[in-house]
Amino acid sequence: MELTLLGTGAPGGLPRPDCPCAACATAVGAAARAATALLIDDALLLDLTPGPALAAARAGRTLAGVRQVLLSHPHNGPAVEVPPGLPAPGRAADGRELALLSGHRVRAIALDAPGTGYEVTGPDGERLLYLPPDAAPAGLADPVPARPGRPYDMVLLDVLGRPDALARLRAAGLVAPTTDVLAVHIDHTVPPGPELHRRLAAAGARTVADGRTLVVGEYHAVPDLPRRTLVLGGARSGKSLEAERRLAAFPEVLYVATGGRRAGDPEWAARVAAHRERRPGSWRTAETCDLEPLLADEGPPLLVDCLSLWLTDAMDTVGAWEDERWTDGGEHALRERMAALVAAVRATRRPLVAVSNEVGSGVVPATASGRRFRDELGRLNAAVAAECEHVLLVVAGQPLTLR
Structure with missing residues (x-):
């Protein structure tokens, strides 16, 4: 035909x-x-x-x-x-x-x-x-x-x-x-x-x-869908929307919110509600920073939003914000957690779209803990990007293909 x-x-x-x-x-x-x-x-x-x-x-x-x-x-x-x-x-x-x-x-x-x-x-x-x-x-x-x-x-x-x-x-x-x-x-x-x-x-x-x-029915080169995609961008750049758009044509997506819940914060509640309203009704949501088991499981595609909040939780856990705890084993513990996450991304067999903030493009944080977070997020983004088939940078709502 x-x-x-x-x-x-x-x-x-x-x-x-x-x-x-x-x-x-x-x-x-x-x-x-x-x-x-x-x-x-x-x-x-x-x-x-x-x-x-x-x-x-x-x-x-x-x-x-x-x-x-x-x-x-x-x-x-x-x-x-x-x-x-x-x-x-x-x-x-x-x-x-x-x-x-x-x-x-x-x-x-x-x-x-x-x-x-x-x-x-x-x-x-x-x-x-x-x-x-x-x-x-x-x-x-x-x-x-x-x-x-x-x-x-x-x-x-x-x-x-x-x-x-x-x-x-x-x-x-x-x-x-x-x-x-x-x-x-x-x-x-x-x-x-x-x-x-x-x-x-x-x-x-x-x-x-x-x-x-x-x-009709003739073989052709079907578009090669990447297993892993990292979407980077600054605040309000459109990175989350771009990540959601990449999975909008697939059913049963698991949306992983790493930010958790902030009781009594109306602005945060409004952000969460806006994200939830624009997602398809067939998507499920999990609020967790425990990403390794999800990446290891078989199942529908994962959308992780975002790695910067995952890093915030990881630094909270190991006490990386305090200089004394950072030098007394906190740095080593954080690097181990980051390495475990990157290894899980590398080994996953389920489609993954991860979102992260791109930081450190000029403004230097005023505090040592702020500079530490900036540096560690840069390392995490680079390590995850190295394991992804597709890497995008979203600037002013315009996605730029880096890989």
Whole structure:
């Protein structure tokens, strides 16, 4: 089954007309995207967008053999002209199955947002799932109990806009490591340039330019998901949000909060509440600084936020803040704890995203204990980074890839 992407952008296209934003300004050439529309084996057209015949011609295809045109989402713009000879577009009722003369079978999928998803099975049994913008299949509860299902060969959806949809499909066994996950409906809310591809790769997905023809079920290089990632950044840099974004498309993440609880501190309580509200409901939370057992266990991905608070707890435990205790065995005890944590990071078999503060870029702490913390955190960050496949530095909300 061949799939030609006549467009991969949001319904308004990319760039949007008369929009001065940075994403639209840089969406030129191959980065420009027409509204998403899929041509399957020259026989089935999913979504009718402006200029479909011209888009097909640019891709080296023709619409002459199209026997069915199905719409997936409400169209709020001006009426789209139907090219001569093309069947009138329509929408299938949820749950309805269509059998085409070309040998394709189409099943309409109910969604949790306005519109309809389509499951398409090719003549040789390959399966793809196509979801409209800002939608996920209905009936996939959050969280979803693990249950085996036959994975799709290809899934096309709004990966960055609805990462939870991808997480639910994974939990239901419908997206496997071999599933080709393609991001479509790409809008100007996503970062331009290489950052788009980096974020998609972190979710186990990819995107291609308009006009590409792909073979459903054909082997390709699936994005290599790192087992260990360290995200560094200063205060309010966006490092925690970046770390959460890297796991948003995966179910059953264990969020490890190393800060503990601070009774009677309303500001701290507000910070914790803000973090909790933006995390997916399927994630679990553990408040602990005992990281080695978690890293040694099998289980879902870990998000540790953050190593600087872990170090604070470790220095409290060994009395590293006091000069006398520091010189009388405190330094040695702290280094042993740090070495044990780094060894656990090195040996872990579960995906890990760890967050830490980047310090010591100019301001020298006024106290000896402050300088000691700065130095030890720098050592800890360097040691953990050495064991991670990916290392990011977040500055003003912009992630910079260090490794």
